[in-house]
Amino acid sequence: xxxxxxxxxxxxxxxxxxxxxxxxxxxxxxxxxxxxxxxxxxxxxxxxxxxxxxxxxxxxxxxxxxxxxxxxxxxxxxxxxxxxxxxxxxxxxxxxxxxxxxxxxxxxxxxxxxxxxxxxxxxxxxxxxxxxxxxxxxxxxxxxxxxxxxxxxxxxxxxxxxxxxxxxxxxxxxxxxxxxxxxxxxxxxxxxxxxxxxxxxxxxxxxxxxxxxxxxxxxxxxxxxxxxxxxxxxxxxxxxxxxxxxxxxxxxxxxxxxxxxxxxxxxxxxxxxxxxxxxxxxxxxxxxxxxxxxxxxxxxxxxxxxxxxxxxxxxxxxxxxxxxxxxxxxxxxxxxxxxxxxxxxxxxxxxxxxxxxxxxxxxxxxxxxxxxxxxxxxxxxxxxxxxxxxxxxxxxxxxxxxxxxx
Amino acid sequence: xxxxxxxxxxxxxxxxxxxxxxxxxxxxxxxxxxxxxxxxxxxxxxxxxxxxxxxxxxxxxxxxxxxxxxxxxxxxxxxxxxxxxxxxxxxxxxxxxxxxxxxxxxxxxxxxxxxxxxxxxxxxxxxxxxxxxxxxxxxxxxxxxxxxxxxxxxxxxxxxxxxxxxxxxxxxxxxxxxxxxxxxxxxxxxxxxxxxxxxxxxxxxxxxxxxxxxxxxxxxxxxxxxxxxxxxxxxxxxxxxxxxxxx
Numbered sequence: 001x002x003x004x005x006x007x008x009x010x011x012x013x014x015x016x017x018x019x020x021x022x023x024x025x026x027x028x029x030x031x032x033x034x035x036x037x038x039x040x041x042x043x044x045x046x047x048x049x050x051x052x053x054x055x056x057x058x059x060x061x062x063x064x065x066x067x068x069x070x071x072x073x074x075x076x077x078x079x080x081x082x083x084x085x086x087x088x089x090x091x092x093x094x095x096x097x098x099x100x101x102x103x104x105x106x107x108x109x110x111x112x113x114x115x116x117x118x119x120x121x122x123x124x125x126x127x128x129x130x131x132x133x134x135x136x137x138x139x140x141x142x143x144x145x146x147x148x149x150x151x152x153x154x155x156x157x158x159x160x161x162x163x164x165x166x167x168x169x170x171x172x173x174x175x176x177x178x179x180x181x182x183x184x185x186x187x188x189x190x191x192x193x194x195x196x197x198x199x200x201x202x203x204x205x206x207x208x209x210x211x212x213x214x215x216x217x218x219x220x221x222x223x224x225x226x227x228x229x230x231x232x233x234x235x236x237x238x239x240x241x242x243x244x245x246x247x248x249x250x251x252x253x254x255x256x257x258x259x260x261x262x263x264x265x266x267x268x269x270x271x272x273x274x275x276x277x278x279x280x281x282x283x284x285x286x287x288x289x290x291x292x293x294x295x296x297x298x299x300x301x302x303x304x305x306x307x308x309x310x311x312x313x314x315x316x317x318x319x320x321x322x323x324x325x326x327x328x329x330x331x332x333x334x335x336x337x338x339x340x341x342x343x344x345x346x347x348x349x350x351x352x353x354x355x356x357x358x359x360x361x362x363x364x365x366x367x368x369x370x371x372x373x374x375x376x377x378x379x380x381x382x383x384x385x386x387x388x389x390x391x392x393x394x395x396x397x398x399x400x401x402x403x404x405x406x
Numbered sequence: 407x408x409x410x411x412x413x414x415x416x417x418x419x420x421x422x423x424x425x426x427x428x429x430x431x432x433x434x435x436x437x438x439x440x441x442x443x444x445x446x447x448x449x450x451x452x453x454x455x456x457x458x459x460x461x462x463x464x465x466x467x468x469x470x471x472x473x474x475x476x477x478x479x480x481x482x483x484x485x486x487x488x489x490x491x492x493x494x495x496x497x498x499x500x501x502x503x504x505x506x507x508x509x510x511x512x513x514x515x516x517x518x519x520x521x522x523x524x525x526x527x528x529x530x531x532x533x534x535x536x537x538x539x540x541x542x543x544x545x546x547x548x549x550x551x552x553x554x555x556x557x558x559x560x561x562x563x564x565x566x567x568x569x570x571x572x573x574x575x576x577x578x579x580x581x582x583x584x585x586x587x588x589x590x591x592x593x594x595x596x597x598x599x600x601x602x603x604x605x606x607x608x609x610x611x612x613x614x615x616x617x618x619x620x621x622x623x624x625x626x627x628x629x630x631x632x633x634x635x636x637x638x639x640x641x642x643x644x645x646x647x648x649x650x651x652x653x
Contacts, residue, residue: 002520002522005519005520005522008519009519012508012512016507016508312503313505315503316499316503316505316516317516317520318488318491319462319464319491319497319503320491320492320497320516320517320520320565320569321488321489321491321492321493321517321520321521321569322488322492322520323484323485323488323489323520324484324485324488325485326488326520399464400459400464400465403464403499403503
């Protein structure tokens with residue numbers, strides 16, 4: 001009953017000072033809204049990186065030639081020729097934690113169909129590739145192991161290539177195209193995948209048997225990389241170790257020599273990118289947190305002024321029977337009401353701006369429930385913390401001095 | 407024999423300022439009975455304000471006893487004093503001390519907000535009744551800035567009545583008002599007094615004192631005079647004899 005009355009008194013004081021209250025709240029509103037929006041952006045981009053990477057195959061393992069030294073000079077990875085077909089065969093035979101495995105050789109070139117042409121990248125692989133990369137076929141079929149053996153001139157092409165070299169909408173399957181002046185027969189079209197988070201067009205590809213690409217286009221006998229998929233995501237780290245051991249013995253490396261290759265699971269890639277975006281999120285939230293703190297100081301400032309300004313009123317309230325604790329509660333409730341109302345408005349504004357960001361800026365967002373709870377809790381604590389000091393000061397006033405205060 | 411509302415015996419109040427001790431009240435004794443209308447007079451520095459603060463339970467005496475309505479005030483803590491102020495005393499100030507931008511009705515309700523025994527409905531009811539008593543039934547929703555000085559003081563009087571105090575304590579209640587309005591207020595006080603309300607009125611204006619039935623005069627912390635008025639003036643009569651103002 002008494003508390004209810006104090007609530008009414010505090011509420012009345014807020015209503016009487018609408019403009020001032022609103023301005024005070026503004027700090028809190030902006031603070032809470034930005035914490036929520038920033039966390040939503042952070043979470044959103046983390047999710048999007050994760051989903052991009054898992055759409056590339058979350059249990060995928062990539063084996064690439066590693067940095068090597070030639071006469072003391074570190075070499076770029078692409079010029080390394082340390083990964084060979086024998087390595088691929090050894091891994092395929094010995095590693096039991098892998099389901100699919102394919103060698104990869106790739107090179108750039110021009111895709112030509114009549115008067116249309118388009119620069120693209122050709123990937124020489126074996127039929128496992130589609131399973132590892134989780135690519136579906138839109139039409140046609142994948143080449144067979146026999147076609148790999150015979151180095152057949154067959155290709156599958158991505159949607160971007162189709163759009164550019166078959167602009168009239170005809171079915172490319174069965175047609176002949178040329179890649180760097182070598183004729184290929186199109187036997188399939190890949191399902192559209194779109195851009196990934198890193199802005200790479202996943203549909204701008206040409207896929208052919210690795211034997212064909214090695215012999216007829218690149219004229220090399222080493223491999224650019226080997227990709228494989230582990231039995232499951234959980235097995236991926238063990239598979240990485242297994243592959244490393246096989247390759248070390250294959251390359252006859254002694255214990256004090258570094259790896260001349262590089263084995264990575266997607267999980268590592270995910271955590272690398274997640275760590276980056278997490279750091280960014282922390283930074284954004286720190287900035288937002290500071291504005292929340294400033295909002296809190298704003299409350300303290302206003303409450304402090306309010307106590308000074310209402311000294312005489314406090315004296316009167318005490319004279320007619322208000323206890324010190326009543327005065328304390330009145331001002332504390334006022335501060336808490338301001339911060340909680342500000343917090344609520346902040347949550348609404350934060351959610352609103354998240355929707356806006358998603359709709360109009362097309363940034364991925366994900367509002368985490370914890371961000372709402374945390375920022376709201378911080379708000380309430382701010383109100384109590386910054387409201388306490390001025391309220392305490394008001395309660396400690398001597399009624400006689402307060403009444404005579406001008 | 408009517409009840410003693412206030413009983414003061416050998417009351418002393420000393421203030422320490424630096425090395426010096428100021429004796430504001432040097433051992434005074436008096437009592438106020440139920441239904442009395444007492445004015446306390448004295449020039450500034452006479453200890454008038456100190457006595458008022460102690461009577462109003464805003465301050466504690468250094469020594470001596472003070473009883474209000476049979477309750478010994480000495481040694482009570484701050485919260486207990488606040489409760490006494492809330493339930494036993496009605497304050498009226500020189501500068502009205504109304505809450506700005508707050509309706510007369512809500513201003514009058516204020517003391518009851520701090521009394522948890524009074525429900526919302528009862529609070530409203532009692533505030534309306536008090537406002538009717540001071541003749542402001544038609545001004546209940548007005549804020550102080552919409553009221554004249556005299557009306558504001560009436561609101562303050564209603565506020566002092568709303569908790570049914572044993573005594574009204576007025577501090578220079580007519581100090582900010584012109585003669586005509588002062589007399590109006592004094593006639594209201596006399597009327598309330600006739601209804602049995604005990605009033606203690608601190609003032610330095612002798613004509614105000616002539617409306618009360620007893621005057622206590624303080625000087626340098628001592629009571630130099632405490633006598634019943636032989637001839638109590640009627641404020642209403644005085645008011646009627648004032649020249650009529652042009653409006």
